[in-house]
Amino acid sequence: MARLIEKTPCEALLPVTCGALTLRELVGDRVTSVAPLRGQKTKLAAALKKLGLAWPEPNRVIAKDRASITWTGRDQAFLIGADPDTLAGLAALTDQTDGWARIRLEGPGAADVLARLVPLDLRAFAPGQAARSQLGHMMMILISPAPGIFDIMVFRSMAATAVHELHHAMKALAARAAV
Numbered sequence: 001m002a003r004l005i006e007k008t009p010c011e012a013l014l015p016v017t018c019g020a021l022t023l024r025e026l027v028g029d030r031v032t033s034v035a036p037l038r039g040q041k042t043k044l045a046a047a048l049k050k051l052g053l054a055w056p057e058p059n060r061v062i063a064k065d066r067a068s069i070t071w072t073g074r075d076q077a078f079l080i081g082a083d084p085d086t087l088a089g090l091a092a093l094t095d096q097t098d099g100w101a102r103i104r105l106e107g108p109g110a111a112d113v114l115a116r117l118v119p120l121d122l123r124a125f126a127p128g129q130a131a132r133s134q135l136g137h138m139m140m141i142l143i144s145p146a147p148g149i150f151d152i153m154v155f156r157s158m159a160a161t162a163v164h165e166l167h168h169a170m171k172a173l174a175a176r177a178a179v
Helices: 041-050 110-115 156-178
Strands: 016-018 021-025 031-036 061-064 067-073 076-080 091-095 100-106 130-135 138-146 149-155
Touching (some): 067 138, 100 110, 110 149, 130 156
Antiparallel strands (some): 016 021, 021 100, 031 076, 031 091, 061 067, 067 076
């Protein structure tokens, strides 16, 4: 019988550094899709409050300690780094942990790197914001947890492509700065 070897989505691809910019993988946090069941939004809000969170408005993320909840679409959010068991019966819960690659781009010029690949005005993208958009030709979820830091989520199957595109943009920006 074949023995499977557990690997992260960006295994052997990250971290990479170009100048003061770093691209690294975020691993270890549970990711759960949360979709409120009909008539349960008030009870779901109370359960999230016990976690120190609330249901996020569109294009927002709410974080408390190592847990966060990120808007990902109409009546859908991703709960990251928290146990979703207290939400059972209040929302449709789907474990997404192994389906996504989570990558962090940080350092001065991080927004300039993403500006080469993302069709958003990143100068106006403040901490606490989230967006479902494109990274090149890939769908992604972009989160700004702090100034100069961007968390990028892409489908696991697109991890190598995302790393390649981001690293290429990092190198291009570093080369331009060296001129």
